[in-house]
Amino acid sequence: MRASTPFACPGRCARRGAAGQSTGIEGEQLGAGPGVLTHRRAAYFQDASDASPSLALGQAKLLERPSVDTRRSAGGHKCERRVTTERQQQTPYLEALCEYAERQPARLHVPGHKGGPGADPGMLRAFGERAVSLDIPALTHGIDVGVDPTPFEQAQRLAAEAWGAKRAWFLINGASQGNLAAGLALAHYGSEVVIQRNAHSSAIDALVLSGLRPTFAAPEVDPELGIAHCLTAQSLERALEATPSAVAAWVISPTYFGAVADVAALAAVAHARGVPLVVDEAWGAHMAFHEELPDHALSLGADLVISSTHKIVGSLTQSAMLHLGHGADGPGGAGLIGEDTVDRAVTLTESTSPNSLLCGSLDAARRQAAVHGRELLGKTMAALAKAREQIRGIEGLDVLDDRLAGRPGVFAYDPLRLAVDVRGVAASGYELAPMLREIDDINLELYGQNVLVAVFGLGERGLPEAARLVAALRTAVARVGLDPVGAGASFAAAPPWGELVMTPREAYLGAQEVVPAAQAAGRIAAESLATYPPGIPNVLPGERLTAETLAYVQNTLELGGSVRGASDRLLHTVRVVVEK
Numbered sequence: 324m325r326a327s328t329p330f331a332c333p334g335r336c337a338r339r340g341a342a343g344q345s346t347g348i349e350g351e352q353l354g355a356g357p358g359v360l361t362h363r364r365a366a367y368f369q370d371a372s373d374a375s376p377s378l379a380l381g382q383a384k385l386l387e388r389p390s391v392d393t394r395r396s397a398g399g400h401k402c403e404r405r406v407t408t409e410r411q412q413q414t415p416y417l418e419a420l421c422e423y424a425e426r427q428p429a430r431l432h433v434p435g436h437k438g439g440p441g442a443d444p445g446m447l448r449a450f451g452e453r454a455v456s457l458d459i460p461a462l463t464h465g466i467d468v469g470v471d472p473t474p475f476e477q478a479q480r481l482a483a484e485a486w487g488a489k490r491a492w493f494l495i496n497g498a499s500q501g502n503l504a505a506g507l508a509l510a511h512y513g514s515e516v517v518i519q520r521n522a523h524s525s526a527i528d529a530l531v532l533s534g535l536r537p538t539f540a541a542p543e544v545d546p547e548l549g550i551a552h553c554l555t556a557q558s559l560e561r562a563l564e565a566t567p568s569a570v571a572a573w574v575i576s577p578t579y580f581g582a583v584a585d586v587a588a589l590a591a592v593a594h595a596r597g598v599p600l601v602v603d604e605a606w607g608a609h610m611a612f613h614e615e616l617p618d619h620a621l622s623l624g625a626d627l628v629i630s631s632t633h634k635i636v637g638s639l640t641q642s643a644m645l646h647l648g649h650g651a652d653g654p655g656g657a658g659l660i661g662e663d664t665v666d667r668a669v670t671l672t673e674s675t676s677p678n679s680l681l682c683g684s685l686d687a688a689r690r691q692a693a694v695h696g697r698e699l700l701g702k703t704m705a706a707l708a709k710a711r712e713q714i715r716g717i718e719g720l721d722v723l724d725d726r727l728a729g730r731p732g733v734f735a736y737d738p739l740r741l742a743v744d745v746r747g748v749a750a751s752g753y754e755l756a757p758m759l760r761e762i763d764d765i766n767l768e769l770y771g772q773n774v775l776v777a778v779f780g781l782g783e784r785g786l787p788e789a790a791r792l793v794a795a796l797r798t799a800v801a802r803v804g805l806d807p808v809g810a811g812a813s814f815a816a817a818p819p820w821g822e823l824v825m826t827p828r829e830a831y832l833g834a835q836e837v838v839p840a841a842q843a844a845g846r847i848a849a850e851s852l853a854t855y856p857p858g859i860p861n862v863l864p865g866e867r868l869t870a871e872t873l874a875y876v877q878n879t880l881e882l883g884g885s886v887r888g889a890s891d892r893l894l895h896t897v898r899v900v901v902e903k
């Protein structure tokens with residue numbers, strides 16, 4: 324018996340899961356198969372750093388079943404908080420990787436570095452020998468092939484249990500892959516979809532790949548802040564009414580700025596029309612682990628949830644998860660969205676060589692969130708509350724916080740983002756961000772004309788970074804001074820989007836030409852223009868370009884932002900459709 328290493332990696336993706344049929348969270352599935360404990364020389368033991376007694380998965384499933392407690396959210400929706408079980412202390416996939424590396428097998432397989440001997444010494448020094456030794460390919464016996472459920476399958480099932488999903492898929496190409504897979508899965512059911520306009524650019528890429536014709540539902544725009552919040556149930560209702568053949572409703576919650584949608588109401592609207600609710604919860608993977616955080620989408624009836632586990636929960640960059648809700652293809656929502664369909668779409672959108680470090684980090688991050696998340700999040704939230712108070716105390720600055728809740732399109736607020744409203748100082752966010760870098764090497768997640776967004780992770784116990792941010796903001800504001808008129812100014816709102824003349828796929832794949840941006844107004848875009856951050860498309864393939872939008876994108880570039888999706892990142896030219 325040996326203790327597991329302090330990190331874990333849940334393995335290869337859908338193509339593995341496809342073999343293991345059952346992916347539910349019930350104990351009998353988690354521990355299924357007498358071979359689980361015999362084909363390996365030891366049962367899976369929890370990390371030595373965890374105080375509670377070691378327990379094999381098979382034993383765990385006999386001793387306990389996941390329990391839940393319930394509470395009511397601000398809006399009165401009943402939700403579930405899953406109570407940590409002993410088996411959540413385990414990291415079967417990470418453990419299997421470690422076991423493989425430690426026994427020094429003959430690695431007559433890829434990758435060419437052979438776990439270390441073939442690696443460049445500089446890479447070994449930088450990454451550490453251990454990390455390179457754990458870079459183990461897919462289809463390795465005892466890790467993701469062998470007796471079912473393999474450690475990889477077990478790890479995914481633990482993730483499903485932790486988030487309350489029917490099934491969870493590990494993704495190795497971020498939540499972006501989750502959006503691509505969602506689009507491809509939905510295209511099996513029809514050709515139209517209702518989608519929130521401020522979808523991430525990867526969701527728009529999903530429209531290009533899938534051929535789905537979108538009906539865009541406008542999010543609420545904050546009249547004071549000028550930023551897009553979430554979709555209301557009424558807006559979704561109207562969009563679905565206008566799109567009777569829609570195969571799904573696809574929304575975003577939380578937003579980049581921390582606004583959380585009334586997912587229960589959105590789910591009710593979608594389900595009343597017999598379509599699944601897909602929630603891009605890229606920014607909300609942590610919300611399942613603390614009762615003071617807004618309820619997470621799966622607990623409120625979402626059917627397919629895209630989760631960017633790396634963003635706040637802390638798996639390695641590019642690792643993410645896709646969760647299927649319990650009602651999605653079960654008795655309550657028969658046929659809304661099928662597990663096998665999603666599985667196939669995940670496979671289609673991933674490499675055949677999924678990175679074991681990414682997957683292992685998902686296994687580990689799941690354990691940390693499930694076992695220690697409540698405590699860690701509690702500390703982070705307390706430190707952030709203090710930082711918010713201090714920033715509010717700096718003249719000229721304000722912060723976005725739960726005062727937003729209750730505004731149209733904001734059901735609740737996720738406090739893990741620290742969004743600073745800089746309208747009251749005599750410098751834009753574009754000017755302040757480099758200043759903060761220069762003052763104390765402060766590197767932000769996002770900045771725009773009127774807002775700076777700092778992101779905090781689940782495991783930031785002491786949060787010295789928050790104190791650094793506050794101090795640097797104080798210095799920066801003292802340097803630039805106040806803007807007495809700016810305090811009343813609103814966030815720059817993007818202009819209305821142009822008419823959708825053809826599907827994103829038709830425009831993307833059709834005959835195209837490149838024209839000077841100055842001559843592009845009135846043409847049909849063949850590419851997206853999404854000012855970035857935060858990557859929300861201003862123009863989508865298939866839409867008619869307007870002079871106003873082109874000027875807005877150009878202005879963002881001049882202010883120091885960037886544009887994603889454009890073939891000419893400086894927007895001197897635009898790729899447009901050749902109209903017959």
Ligand SMILES: Cc1ncc(COP(=O)(O)O)c(C=O)c1O
Pocket residue numbers: 496497498499500502522523525575579603605606631641642643858
């Ligand atoms: C709403 C939303 N969805 C999806 C993504 C893509 O996430 P990832 O970077 O994990 O691919 C992002 C990234 O910022 C996002 O904001």
